[in-house]
Amino acid sequence: MSIKIVADSSCDLNNKIKETMKIEIVPLTLILEDKRYIDDENLDVSGYVKDMNACKTSPKTACPSPEQFMEAYKGEESIFVVTLSSALSGTYNSAMIAKNMFLEEIGNKFIHVFDSLSASAGETLISLKIHELSKLNIEDAEIVKRVNKYIKEMKTFFLLESLEHLAKAGRLNPIIAKIASVLSIKPIMGATEEGTIRLVQKVRGYKRAFDKFVDTIGEEGKNLEEKILGIAHCNCLDRALKFKEEVLKKYNFKDIVIVEMQGLSSTYADDGGLVIAF
Template structure:
């Protein structure tokens, strides 16, 4: 096996990626009151959402340990890449880097590179897919790193959620001062900054208009859409995701489209009914 890609579990893997044997998930964990949930193949989204709805407290997440990443790097693959949730939102990136340093101390030199996605969810999915495309094209390790870092620079993340409470309570909305009261049914349209933090792009009254506003932002921001893969993830709302896909395809023609249900960490932050778009 010439290469391996480790994606922390905020990034969803497609069925094709799972079957390929090149991709591995490093699981984060979630605590909802006394319930400890590992974000792996056993994650039950409906049960998790029910636990969150019943709890007066905000769920808390924990990133993979450096030792977990180190063990992931310890494999037969000659080149190993890790893709993590934005370093501005989680300790997963720092943990992956420390795991790399521990590996080198314990086992010696190996080509290992950790990508800070500066995104989340399907943003990580697209980055992991890009690594695979570069490897399959026969690029050298350093060329893969440069190409994928350039790809991350060009990537944009957008989202509309039914509630921003989990993000707010967990300190992920620092610097955003103008969020309006949810009692008015105003839904902010959010996005990522080049640094990997969260910003507000706009707002609209009601989810339907907010999604339309998000689509406008996606179309305005995308360059050369025919070269891009459009990725949509949703938390327990496939019909809503399908409508967003249809609205986008009426305006742009990407080379491929991926639609995935959110895994554990993405479900925690997106909350029931949330939609994330990355292109």
Template sequence: MKFKIIADSAADLNEFEGIPFASAPLKINTDEKEYIDDANLDVAEMVEDLQNYSGKSRTACPSPSDWKDSFSDAENVFCVSITSALSGSFNSARIAKEDYEEEYPDRHVSVIDSLSAGPELQLIIEKIKEQVNLGKTFDEINKHIAAYKEKTGLIFMLASMKNLANNGRVSPFSAKAAGLLGIRVVGKASDKGDLEPLDKCRGEKKALASITENMRKLGFVGGKVKIGHVCNENAARTLKDLLLSKFENIDIEIYPTRGLCSYYAEKGGLLVGFEKAGAI
């Protein structure tokens, strides 16, 4: 096996066609139950459980051995992780890389900090596959992906920020705004990979309009868009129609988020990954 892509489960992918692929699952834990973010997880049930749970919850990243075991016997491995600002998954993958390359000096591992989550990881993974299929070398692919990452973005809409606040990802003060009187928080993944609020909108309709306008401000003029939703397909479809009415040459995919992204985005949330002008 020459090339393989490994992504942690923040990519919302259990499988990926066209190239050897594996997912390294994160875990969501409460004092009562552990949810492993793999193909067996009932995401809707987990979301409902956590909505009704009043205790503390937390996440756990894949261990270095989880990452390394996924490498199999690949000569060239690309690991794509959730932003290092939200998880230790990136650091675990780096330890796995060091162990693997020490054990097999003729093999190579690239660990890519997405500085993002969900649909933006999918854009990166698709681009890696494209470059592999074009016959590019390991070093050429790394160079191309570093440039491509500068031309992608993530924007989100959240109806609740309880889990983010409880895990220290946002301040409790910021979290209080979401959900009050129908308020939706619209924000983006910053250049440092943390969460940057952009707008507070009363009602979903205004939030979707804000997403569209902020995508334009961030450099979207057309291209690939991936919309991940947490039990909110209607909002995802409304956003798709809105984008199609405002922009040309768009390739939009809608999908339900998996466990980790559903945990942080919470019920009703949207995550939107998109290409910016100049993405190749």
């Protein structure tokens, strides 16, 4: 089957994944005051994060236009699209508009847009699942059915050094972020079934929060031996590797994949942030 996976730039990848499957990333635009950054492979993420933390105003993001998605829909017979949670971004709507425009203007083609109900490592795992299923010689509709089930069962959690940018961007109550900062509380957050953000645990001090983050997998997950764990990090590979090391002591995942965050994920996670999905 000739397929292509299309994802927005919240889908964090590593070189091995890029080499393994055919995936095209449609970038979001990141805005700091009057400066715009295209969130593609040419973005200096570390430099962007430094600029963001030096900026006096809140970072803003702009989702890709339908025209950008339409361009990505060209090529293969079947197109599977993975976007940020529709509860957090307009990217899903843009991808859907593009699908309708493409089918009207260019003709009949299989295009399906998945709302990840997640972000970052969650999108990574969904893309890997699509790639895996495409090798089974099953119908497009069956791939959609199985991926929808996967999305429904997938868990996403994150542990951040600071909640400041998440609050500034309107993704979290600013009062929660302020209290967390004053009391040195490191909240463990997670995705809801609707793709919004929920508070999972409140832990004082990073070391205790890190340990609890590992424990959260056992508390929230099941049948882990059948699953892949995705770990996305923002400029903290050592921390991601340490997390993997601690996970391996407790759990038996089928595989563990580590990816570095691109600009969009880094906008909310900031330096030291970890996002996991399984």
